[in-house]
Amino acid sequence: MFTLPLGDHAQLRPLEPWQAPEFLAHIDRARVSVDPWIPWATFSTDLDSATATLQRYADRLAQDAGRIYGIWLDGTLVGGVMFTRFDSASGVCEIGCWLEQAGEGKGLVTQACRMLIDWAFQERGMSRVEWWVAAGNTRSIDVARRLGMTRDGVLRQHSSYRGTRHDSEVWSVLSQEWPSPSLGDVSGSRVQAELDRLMGVFMGAFNNTGGGRPELGVIRDVFIPQGRIIANVEDEPVIYDLDAFIEPRQKMLTDGTLTEFREWEVAERTEIFGSIAHRFSEYRKSGFHHGEWFEGSGRKTTQFLRTPSGWRMSSMAWDDVPATVTE
Incomplete structure (x- = not known):
């Protein structure tokens, strides 16, 4: 299993079905802040459903259609990032993130997302990375801004959650817009x-x-x-x-x-x-x-x-x- 450092005390690594108990404990801590924005948190309410959530991403990984990674801070799972959609044929993918309160204010999500975007452009040759976010999710929008993304537009009442229609903002960055360090600049x-x-x-x-x-x-x-x-x-x-x-x-x-x-x-x-x-x-x-x-x-x-x-x-x-x- 690979592990990538996110500063002195944090790590990014794959999040897999066998880690469902740890994932469930984390989601229980994060539920109040995460659930309004990431609907699958609603469905991770016990060990079976948490395992199923991670298994869906394991299946997407096997199909080269998505991936999920956890962020550990001082050995505790506090959040993560994922490719919610990955289409190598079209060269377009979508990334997302979530975080519990203990991981906030440390730049962990921004740094982890940079790693995903670097990989998508430099290793997989993708053309466009998208960021879909509910219009009221200011924290997620701030991350898109810090990543240098451009807001392409707003899809009015695009999604429904708990009986309410929500506007969705679409942000993106293109491969030619993303800084590509030379080999000597690692x-x-x-x-x-x-x-x-x-x-x-x-x-x-x-x-x-x-x-x-x-x-x-x-x-x-x-x-x-x-x-x-x-x-x-x-x-x-x-x-x-x-x-x-x-x-x-x-x-x-x-x-x-x-x-x-x-x-x-x-x-x-x-x-x-x-x-x-x-x-x-x-x-x-x-x-x-x-x-x-x-x-x-x-x-x-x-x-x-x-x-x-x-x-x-x-x-x-x-x-x-x-x-x-x-x-």
Whole structure:
């Protein structure tokens, strides 16, 4: 069995029918957050049905029509990614993902999906990778954006779930749009994936949509202890150490000041120079501030260092475009 690393404590590997007990325990933990978006979770309610779910993907694998992989974090199954549809004749496939709360905010799904897309394009010669998602599934849409996909359109009331019709968004990326590292750039590709993960953890830390409780303490895990974060949105820059940055934002995101808030990267350019790296990002954000809906955007510049504990952020500065409030 192959195992691919997803950072220091996570792994991607095949998910097979014999793992049904572990899969069922995971789905039970994830059911509340996963079930609205992945209907087969509804049908994995006991050992027999969980086994049947995994067997369907084993059958698709045998037919070269689909595949499923689990994500393990510190030895515990916390989510996964899959080819829900794989058609080598047409050169088109579809990928999907799911994750329980314990795996959120670490960039695991994005990194795992990159591996699937790399394999589809580079090893199998596919032409197009699709991402189908319910219009209200903001977390999944954010992943599509981070993967550099383009939204092709919306299929109105395309699917029915529990008696309700839902719009479906279709996102895609084409083989000619996907970066293809040279043979000598394998290590650079791995560094890029790790920097993507760190940025995913940072951006995901602020998300409190759906009643979730953010824990900004994870920012300390992606920064060096001496890290600095700089707001350059007024006449004078405001420079924070990690504690000064985290504490007031943790309060705003948990005391009702900011609700249904999320922030996501929409574009990035990363340059790696040996043991240092730089990333320029464009991002968007939205939520309710004191009950008023707002949307905003901005730019970040982030510096990274390779340390004995792995890659970490050393500093970040941002400049916001003024937010718009919708009454």
